[in-house]
Amino acid sequence: MVLAAGYLGFGALANGSAFPLWAALLSTLTIFALPGQLVMLEMSIAGAAPLVIVITVSLTAARFLPMTVALLPTLRSSGWRPWRIYAAVHLLAMTGWAASMRRVPELPREERLPWFVGFALTNWVACLVATAVGYLLAGSMPPLVKQGLVFVGPLYFVLILTGETRSRHGVAALACGAVVGPLIYTVAPEWSVLLGGLIGGTLAYAAVRRRRRA
Amino acid sequence: MLELALLVVACGLGTYLWRGIGLLISGRVRVDSEFFVWAGCVAYAMIAGLTMRIMLLPGGTLAQTATWQRLAACGIALVVYFVFRRNLFIGIAAGFVALIAVILLGR
Numbered sequence: 001m002v003l004a005a006g007y008l009g010f011g012a013l014a015n016g017s018a019f020p021l022w023a024a025l026l027s028t029l030t031i032f033a034l035p036g037q038l039v040m041l042e043m044s045i046a047g048a049a050p051l052v053i054v055i056t057v058s059l060t061a062a063r064f065l066p067m068t069v070a071l072l073p074t075l076r077s078s079g080w081r082p083w084r085i086y087a088a089v090h091l092l093a094m095t096g097w098a099a100s101m102r103r104v105p106e107l108p109r110e111e112r113l114p115w116f117v118g119f120a121l122t123n124w125v126a127c128l129v130a131t132a133v134g135y136l137l138a139g140s141m142p143p144l145v146k147q148g149l150v151f152v153g154p155l156y157f158v159l160i161l162t163g164e165t166r167s168r169h170g171v172a173a174l175a176c177g178a179v180v181g182p183l184i185y186t187v188a189p190e191w192s193v194l195l196g197g198l199i200g201g202t203l204a205y206a207a208v209r210r211r212r213r214a
Numbered sequence: 215m216l217e218l219a220l221l222v223v224a225c226g227l228g229t230y231l232w233r234g235i236g237l238l239i240s241g242r243v244r245v246d247s248e249f250f251v252w253a254g255c256v257a258y259a260m261i262a263g264l265t266m267r268i269m270l271l272p273g274g275t276l277a278q279t280a281t282w283q284r285l286a287a288c289g290i291a292l293v294v295y296f297v298f299r300r301n302l303f304i305g306i307a308a309g310f311v312a313l314i315a316v317i318l319l320g321r
Contacts, residue, residue, distance in 0.1 A: 002302045009306075016275035023218050030226025035261045040225050042264060045273060050221050058228030060260050062253045068236025069243060089233040143275070144317060148310045150275050151284065154268040155291055155309040156302075157261060162292065163300040165258070169251055173258035181263015182270050192267065197260030205255040 009152030011134025
C-alpha cells in the first residue's frame with residue numbers, strides 16, 4: 001500500500017520528465033526496485049552513457065544480496081524445484097522482504113515459499129498498476145496538480161529514508177550522500193549518482209569506523 | 215526505442231544479479247562483514263544524493279517550481295510525517311497538498 005504510493009510518484013515523475021509509459025512499466029516489471037528505477041530514470045534523462053547507468057543501477061541493488069542471504073534459509077524447503085526459487089527471488093524487494101522476515105518463520109516450512117510468492121506477486125502487480133495510474137493521472141491533470149504528483153517521487157524517499165534509517169552507518173551515509181551528491185552534480189551530472197554514492201558512502205563508512213575506534 | 219528497452223532490461227538483469235548471487239551463496243557466507251557494511255553505505259549515499267539533487271536541482275515539470283517552495287513543502291511533509299508517528303501515507307499527502315498550497319500562495 002505504502003510502496004504503491006512510491007510507484008504512483010515514480011509514474012508521475014516519469015510523465016513529468018517525458019519518459020515513455022511503456023519504459024516506466026517495463027522497469028517496474030524487470031527491475032522492481034524503486035531506488036534503482038529512480039536512478040535509471042534520472043540518469044537516462046540526464047543523458048548518461050548506458051553502461052554507466054547499468055553499473056549505477058546495479059550498485060543501488062547491492063542491498064538485495066544480504067537481504068536474500070538472510071531470508072533464503074527460512075524459505076527453503078526440500079519439495080521445491082530450484083527454478084521456482086530463482087524465479088521467486090526476482091520478486092524480492094524491501095516491503096516483501098520486511099514482511100517475510102517477520103511472518104515466514106511462524107509458518108510451517110512447506111507453506112513458506114507459497115506465502116512469500118503470493119505476497120510478493122500481489123505487491124508486484126499493485127506496483128505495476130500504481131506506475132500506470134501515476135503516469136496517466138499526472139498526464140491528465142492541470143500543471144499545478146501534476147507538479148504536486150511529480151513531487152511525491154522524491155518526497156517518498158526523503159520521508160522513508162529519514163524515518164526508517166536506524167543504524168549509525170545508515171544515518172552517516174545519508175548525511176554524507178545528501179551533501180556530496182548534489183555537489184558533484186554541479187561538476188559532473190552524468191557521474192554524480194555513482195561518484196556521489198562511492199565518495200559519500202566511503203566517507204560515512206570511514207567516519208563511523210574512526211568514531212568506533214576513538 | 216529498442217535502445218531504451220535494452221537499457222531497462224539490462225538494469226533489471228543487473229538488479230537481479232544480486233538477488234541471484236544472494237540465493238547461490240546463502241547459508242555459506244556471513245553478511246555482517248565489513249564489505250557489506252561499506253556496500254550498504256554506498257547504496258544509502260547514492261539514494262540520498264540523488265533525492266537531494268532532485269529536491270534542489272530538479273529537471274522536467276518540477277523545475278518550474280522555486281527551490282524554497284519545494285523545500286517548504288518537504289519540511290511540512292517531514293513534520294506531519296513525524297507528528298503522525300511516521301505514517302508515510304499522511305506525510306506524502308501533506309507534502310502533495312503543501313507544494314500546491316505554496317505555489318498558489320506565491321502567485
